[in-house]
Amino acid sequence: MNSLILILIVPMVCSIIMFCMPQRFKVLQSVHIVLSFIVSFFLLMAISDVVKGNELFAFEHFLFLDAMGAIFLSLIAITGLLVNVYATTYMKWELEEGHMNVREVKNYFALSFIFTWTMSLSVLCNNIAFMWAAIEATTLASVFLVAVKNDKKSTESGYKYIVLCSIGLAFALYATILLFSAANGNVEGDAMLYTNLLAHADLIDKEALKLIFVLALIGFGTKAGFAPTHTWLPDVHAEGPAPTSALLSGILLKCALLGLVRYYAIVANGVGFDFVESVMIVSATLTLFISAFFLIRQHNVKRMFAYHSVAHMGVIAFGLGVGGAIGLFAALFHCVAHSFTKALAFCSTGNIARIYGTKDMTKMGGMIRIAPLTAVLFGIAICSLVGVPGFAIFVSEFLIFKAAAIDGKYVLMGIFALALAIIFIADFSHFFLAAFGKVEGKVEHHGEMKLSENLPLIALAVLIVAFGVWQFESLTFLLNESVKSILKQ
Numbered sequence: 001m002n003s004l005i006l007i008l009i010v011p012m013v014c015s016i017i018m019f020c021m022p023q024r025f026k027v028l029q030s031v032h033i034v035l036s037f038i039v040s041f042f043l044l045m046a047i048s049d050v051v052k053g054n055e056l057f058a059f060e061h062f063l064f065l066d067a068m069g070a071i072f073l074s075l076i077a078i079t080g081l082l083v084n085v086y087a088t089t090y091m092k093w094e095l096e097e098g099h100m101n102v103r104e105v106k107n108y109f110a111l112s113f114i115f116t117w118t119m120s121l122s123v124l125c126n127n128i129a130f131m132w133a134a135i136e137a138t139t140l141a142s143v144f145l146v147a148v149k150n151d152k153k154s155t156e157s158g159y160k161y162i163v164l165c166s167i168g169l170a171f172a173l174y175a176t177i178l179l180f181s182a183a184n185g186n187v188e189g190d191a192m193l194y195t196n197l198l199a200h201a202d203l204i205d206k207e208a209l210k211l212i213f214v215l216a217l218i219g220f221g222t223k224a225g226f227a228p229t230h231t232w233l234p235d236v237h238a239e240g241p242a243p244t245s246a247l248l249s250g251i252l253l254k255c256a257l258l259g260l261v262r263y264y265a266i267v268a269n270g271v272g273f274d275f276v277e278s279v280m281i282v283s284a285t286l287t288l289f290i291s292a293f294f295l296i297r298q299h300n301v302k303r304m305f306a307y308h309s310v311a312h313m314g315v316i317a318f319g320l321g322v323g324g325a326i327g328l329f330a331a332l333f334h335c336v337a338h339s340f341t342k343a344l345a346f347c348s349t350g351n352i353a354r355i356y357g358t359k360d361m362t363k364m365g366g367m368i369r370i371a372p373l374t375a376v377l378f379g380i381a382i383c384s385l386v387g388v389p390g391f392a393i394f395v396s397e398f399l400i401f402k403a404a405a406i407d408g409k410y411v412l413m414g415i416f417a418l419a420l421a422i423i424f425i426a427d428f429s430h431f432f433l434a435a436f437g438k439v440e441g442k443v444e445h446h447g448e449m450k451l452s453e454n455l456p457l458i459a460l461a462v463l464i465v466a467f468g469v470w471q472f473e474s475l476t477f478l479l480n481e482s483v484k485s486i487l488k489q
Helices: 003-020 025-051 067-096 102-124 128-146 152-183 194-199 206-224 232-239 242-271 273-297 301-322 324-356 372-385 392-406 410-436 451-469 473-487
Strands: 056-058 063-065
Touching: 003 025, 003 056, 003 063, 003 102, 025 056, 025 063, 025 067, 025 102, 025 473, 063 067, 063 102, 067 102, 067 242, 067 324, 067 451, 067 473, 102 128, 102 242, 128 152, 128 194, 128 206, 128 242, 152 206, 152 232, 152 242, 194 242, 206 242, 206 273, 232 242, 232 301, 242 273, 242 301, 242 324, 242 473, 273 301, 273 410, 301 324, 301 392, 301 410, 324 372, 324 392, 324 451, 324 473, 372 392, 372 410, 372 451, 392 410, 392 451
Parallel strands: none
Antiparallel strands: 056 063
8 A cells, every 4th residue: 555545544533532532540651652563564564665866756646745844744743742642641730730631631632643644734735725724624623622622721722723713714725726826727736736736837927926925924933933923822721732733833834834834845846046035034034034033931831932933934035035046945944853852842841740730830840859850851942942952952043154154145144143142142141040040849750750751851851962963864865855846957
């Protein structure tokens, strides 16, 4: 059976199995971990084929997996696996504290596989209409993971999430319809297929393409967390469970970004890169400075990391705006680095909430003494988020500076540096308050989590450092091939 079909069938089968499981937590925990490994195995098998230099197709090119898709599918396989394993520990704590019951936990585990299925489908769709539908489906699947507790606050945040993202993605639907209308009859083959549209982008009306890209940026940018349509993101992360926030920020936002990058490639090759780069720089600058402003004023640890998601979507947009082979490479690498970093950041908030019983960093303090490993993991996430050398995000941010310097875009370098400096100051002031400051509130759980409970977080921390100091041939190959496909080299 075609591997693309398998990686869509397996998560749905796993979801059905979870729904059929008895309501006994230890059974649910074990089965969820085993099924998560199985799903990731099939995803990684498909990715390995692409790393060998093959593009995969199914259903007469309706589904495909190229190098760019393989990068984003790897995030679902690796980040998703580690977060799902941590979710079993987090849900155990929620049960012990009476915040959830076993039925809700079982539904959460089952829905997480449906969420994986929708994200995988959005990556694999060659048909742009179905790609849009799959990205919309990720909203419908993930909203139940946000509002899993079914209380007032989480339900309100879930409602805001689904309304704003659906309205935003309506603009992406307009872009999809307009692109098909402009391409139909002008390109060879099916005008709904991304591969055909990219190959014949120069045959599509240039003025139509400009409007298409603006609509796509508004639509997919809303789902990705670009300002000023980012407002759903802080509320969802503040109220949703920590593993949900890790999945949303670490993977889901990247699926929306992949949709935008697909449109970026088509429009850039149709009207020239100057137009799309200029639009992305404006969006990136707005996103970076709005998020930086809110980061200074934010003391809720989950909302702080939510605004970081906005900020780093701005960094990725800046890489696309600087452009060129290095800028595009940096933007795509940043998607990987941010996925691991933000998954660690949000999972560490699960530990922090258990220790202090609050998300307010002004009421924390002394974390380095109370839970030293959690403090170190929290610190690694912060160091990577602010671009400290030796951590993954530094690599992509350095490459963006390099790309701008090579092209003589010194004003852009100054704007980028200023935004990053504000974020750096804001983050470390919050971190030092929580890790080394005086304990202002209560300590609900004295002592560190068990080593087994922290293993997924340690694995994420290792990935962050490894990608910061080492060049992985497989990823470099996928990144280079992705850049070549965008530049049509």
